[in-house]
Structure formats: C-alpha cells, structure tokens
Amino acid sequence: MQHDSKVVQQYQRAREFLAGGVSSSTRLNQAVGHAMLFAKADGCRVWDLDGRDYFDLCCSHGATLLGHGDARVRAAVESALDCGAPCSYESEIHAELAQELCESVPCLDLVRFTGSGTEATMHCLRLARAYTGRQKFIRFEGNFHGYHDQVMFSGETLGGLCPTLKPISAGVAAGLSEHIVQVPYNNPELLELAFQRWGDQLAAAICEPVYYNAGCILPSPEFMATLRRCTERAGTLLIFDEVLSAFRMGPGGAQEYLRVTPDLCTLGKAVGGSFPLSVFGGRREIMNRLMPTGDCQHSGTYNGHPVMVAAALAAVRTYRAAGFYEHIREIAATLFPGIRELFKKHKVVGRVQGLGARFGIYFGVTDEVRNYQDAQQHDRAKMLRFIAAAIQHGVYFHDYGGAACHHGFCAAMTQTDVAAVLQRLDLALAQTNA
Numbered sequence: 001m002q003h004d005s006k007v008v009q010q011y012q013r014a015r016e017f018l019a020g021g022v023s024s025s026t027r028l029n030q031a032v033g034h035a036m037l038f039a040k041a042d043g044c045r046v047w048d049l050d051g052r053d054y055f056d057l058c059c060s061h062g063a064t065l066l067g068h069g070d071a072r073v074r075a076a077v078e079s080a081l082d083c084g085a086p087c088s089y090e091s092e093i094h095a096e097l098a099q100e101l102c103e104s105v106p107c108l109d110l111v112r113f114t115g116s117g118t119e120a121t122m123h124c125l126r127l128a129r130a131y132t133g134r135q136k137f138i139r140f141e142g143n144f145h146g147y148h149d150q151v152m153f154s155g156e157t158l159g160g161l162c163p164t165l166k167p168i169s170a171g172v173a174a175g176l177s178e179h180i181v182q183v184p185y186n187n188p189e190l191l192e193l194a195f196q197r198w199g200d201q202l203a204a205a206i207c208e209p210v211y212y213n214a215g216c217i218l219p220s221p222e223f224m225a226t227l228r229r230c231t232e233r234a235g236t237l238l239i240f241d242e243v244l245s246a247f248r249m250g251p252g253g254a255q256e257y258l259r260v261t262p263d264l265c266t267l268g269k270a271v272g273g274s275f276p277l278s279v280f281g282g283r284r285e286i287m288n289r290l291m292p293t294g295d296c297q298h299s300g301t302y303n304g305h306p307v308m309v310a311a312a313l314a315a316v317r318t319y320r321a322a323g324f325y326e327h328i329r330e331i332a333a334t335l336f337p338g339i340r341e342l343f344k345k346h347k348v349v350g351r352v353q354g355l356g357a358r359f360g361i362y363f364g365v366t367d368e369v370r371n372y373q374d375a376q377q378h379d380r381a382k383m384l385r386f387i388a389a390a391i392q393h394g395v396y397f398h399d400y401g402g403a404a405c406h407h408g409f410c411a412a413m414t415q416t417d418v419a420a421v422l423q424r425l426d427l428a429l430a431q432t433n434a
C-alpha cells in the first residue's frame, strides 16, 4: 500500500498511542506489514479509509457469519438499547438465548455466558479440574485455545508424544506446562498411549473438533472415536473448543456434524453475531459445580451484557432458521472449487480444504493436510505474496503469522459476489505467479 494512503498514515498515527498500533496483536496483517483500517462494512464487503472496497474473506476472524451490519442483529441491539440495557443484571433474553443454545448444540444441558473465547476455554479447564479433582489435561499439537496462561504453549511433537513445551508468549507463569500432555492431531495410536500413561491423572482433553486454526483440518473418524472412548474410560472430560467451529457448518456445530458429543464445549465468535459474547456449557452435573450451586467460580461484571445477548439471540435464531445452511453449502460449493480451478489455470500447486463457511489454502501442498506438521509444509512466502496481491485487487484475507491461516465467507455473500471474488483472485494469482 502506498505511503500516502490514509490507511498507512492512520496506522502510523495509532502507533503513537496504541501499543503496536493495534488493539489485538494478531491484527497486524503480516502480508502487508500493517493493520488494515476499515471505515465501513456492509454484508460481505468492507471499505478501507481510502474508500477502496474489498470482499471480506477474513470475516472478522470468524465472528461475522451473517454479514456485516445484519439488519436482524441491528434491530435486536437497538431494542436492547431502547430498554436502557440494564448491565450486569439478568433479564428474560438470557434464558431465551440459553434455551436456543441448549436446543441446538447436542452436549448442552446448561450454559454460561462470558466475554471472549479465551475466557470460555479458561473456565472449561477450571471446571474440569474442579469436577474430576485432577490436574493434567491433553491438548493437541497446534490447536489454538486463546490467550490465557494455561494454553499459551506450543512444542512440535514431530510425530511423537509430549515434547518439551515452550510458552508462546513472554510472561507466562512458570511450571504450568507440567500439567499438559500434548499429542499430535489425528493420531489415535499416540492418543491411546497418552491415556495408558497418564489416564488417571487427566482432568480433560481439549481439542478443536474441526481444526480450523490451521486452515481447515478434519478429524478422522478413528481419531474421534478413540478420543471419545479413551476419555470416557479414564473419567476424563472431553472439551470441544468450538469457538471457531460453532455454527460454521450447522446449527449444532462440529459435534453435531461429527456425531460425537463432548462433556463440555465452548462457543465463540459467530455465536455473538459480530458482538462480543462467548459461551461454555455441557452436562448438567458438571455445570452444576459452578457457584452458586457448586464450588467453582465463574463471574464477571460484563458477562451476558444485554446488548451482546440480544445480538446473539438474533444471530442464533437466524442460524437455526430453515435454509440458512443450504445457502452456506451452495456458496462453498462454488467458491472452493472456483479457487481450485484458478490454481489449475495458473499452474499453482496447492490445496483448498474447507467445511461450511471456513477454509484453508495451502500453497505447495498436494496431499490432504491432516495435522499441524502437514500444515507447516505450506509455502508461506507464496501465501504472503498471494494475500498481498489479493488485497491489492480487492479481496481481504488476513495473515496471522505462523502456521497456515483460516479464511471464511459470510451468509450475505451471493453467487454474483462469488463470481466477482473469483475474477479478482484470477488477477491476484496472475500477480502472485509473476
């Protein structure tokens, strides 16, 4: 982007007072070297400060599934504001939203509302420890569960079990990694082994049931069956972190799609209809360990803010309405093959893996990407060139840094929009190859 662009100028200005020029570290788009500053959004499009328009294939990192400025969400928010939005109190719509969620997502008997996906995974892990009286938990290599200290670790298993984990941020409390057993994704044999060694010490196994944080990786049926069987046998709680996968491919999330019911799950991003609300919940007897019925703490002044609850209620009702996922499937059925066709046309080696409204692009990879190690094989330099070219031609993708990225579309996208996106990506791929 040119230095006289308003986006770049205002990003530089922000850096004077906002640490790193951003409110969230990963908001810097590494493909262009600055954050993107948008002035306006409508449906599947966003406009930057210079007035340039983009089809949004980041979709607020997954929070926008209906579309920007959705009229149903807006009406719900306005009606909550009209009532004075009594903050930090319960109201009728809290129970209404809870009921919609419990009717929609298989594992949910009871839910709690919280602010972010990070809080939701933090509370699930605390609750699992309270319920089982155990300390350790299993996580899967590369899966992402937010920013609290318990989950801020990585370590490449290189096909093995439980490497020495390293914090992925400075300042993480020492000693926490002792409680983590890390296993490669989609490896049922090593998962069995982990349960043989540590099963009686494991409070939880937390996983992304569809591993979208490395693009889009589906769990094998054998891996899922082993995970459910081993957790049940060991008395370990299975937690599906559905912050990104919830509502992406169906109203019951990945657990409904995969027909595997966890003990607890998180919902985030799309659940709030582009407003900040996350959810955790699960089996009644586990959730009843929360105060005031039980002894495990979950509180917060802004939990279940009425504006966010109203937005989420409008969003969830729309996801549950007839026809919503037919449209998602129809868009996916033209967008994903359309990108693959463009790869062929431009002789680009690469894969598109998608499910529902989210997908990953892996340059330089031909075989199915099944885990973190596979995803790491993608040609990152080429991906950065592609994203920069796509942005130049009016399609917004975000690069988070690190592993392969996840991209997505929203329900406001029409087939006419898909055709326009593909036209722009045609130009972008020609430039990437040049």
Ligand SMILES: Cc1ncc(COP(=O)(O)O)c(C=O)c1O
Pocket (backbone or CB within 6 Å): 116, 117, 118, 119, 121, 144, 145, 146, 147, 208, 213, 241, 242, 243, 244, 268, 269, 278
């Ligand atoms: C699977 C998963 N869990 C947790 C989180 C953290 O959510 P939040 O950014 O709302 O704190 C994310 C965010 O990307 C996520 O993808």
